[in-house]
Amino acid sequence: MSYHLRNLLTASLGIFCSCAGLADAQGAGPGTTLIEGYYWIRAVAPPNFHKYLQSNPVITESNAVLESHTTAGQFQIVDGQLVQLISEPGAPEEFLYGVVSTERFIDDKSLQLSFSIEQNTHGTFAWQGDTLTWSTPDIERPNTAAFYVCTDQLVYINLGAYMYQTPEGCADQTIHYYNDKVANE
Structure with a gap:
């Protein structure tokens, strides 16, 4: 059964798992060795x-969180999109995209980051050195690398x-890329 079909069936049956850290509950994903x-x-x-940045529950369309190195996501930036690899090594590549809300949160001072199978349409992700940034022409930000991590580790x-x-x-x-073969504490 495909990853997306399994998620659709799980959601339609009302079965939800708060099993962060159990990637095999949704599929193996890319694993703990950096691709x-x-x-x-x-x-x-x-x-x-x-x-580490990841979707929660892991490798599913869900909120972005900073959590354990044992469930860390694997990312790249492609054409301004923050791309999370969710397929197993050797399988056809499947991705989730970092999506920035247009709705403001937390005293009108923030936009929530989540992951979706649909590409982001609000702003552009980029690297500034090893630092992740996000910008959009319609919002002037004093620091394009500034993020909040709030209750439940939401980003x-x-x-x-x-x-x-x-x-x-x-x-x-601020959050930064790291390219060692395994994520560490």
Whole structure:
């Protein structure tokens, strides 16, 4: 049964799994060894030091979170799209795309990041050195690398100044690629 068909059936039957860390509940995914051409993306400062970007539940259309190295997603940026590899090694490549909401959250200061089979239509992802950035011509941001990590480890685009008036329950973070063969703590 295909990955997407399994997700559709699971959702239509009302069966939900909060089994973050159990990739084989949805399929094996790319595994814990980095595939050539992809990167891990992680925070490098407290309070989320070495927490890794991923979908939650893993390898499914869902919210973006920073979580354990054991379930880290594998990413690249292609034509401004943040692309998460979800297929097993050797299988035809399947992807999820980082999608930025147009709706504002958390005191009108942020946009939520999630993962979808549909490409992002709001803004552009890029690398600035090893740092993940997001920008769009219709929103002027003081720091295109500023993210919030909030309750339940959810990831948001920070529209305000980095480390200034951070909303309660959130931490300011920048997130960076890492290309060692395995994600570490």
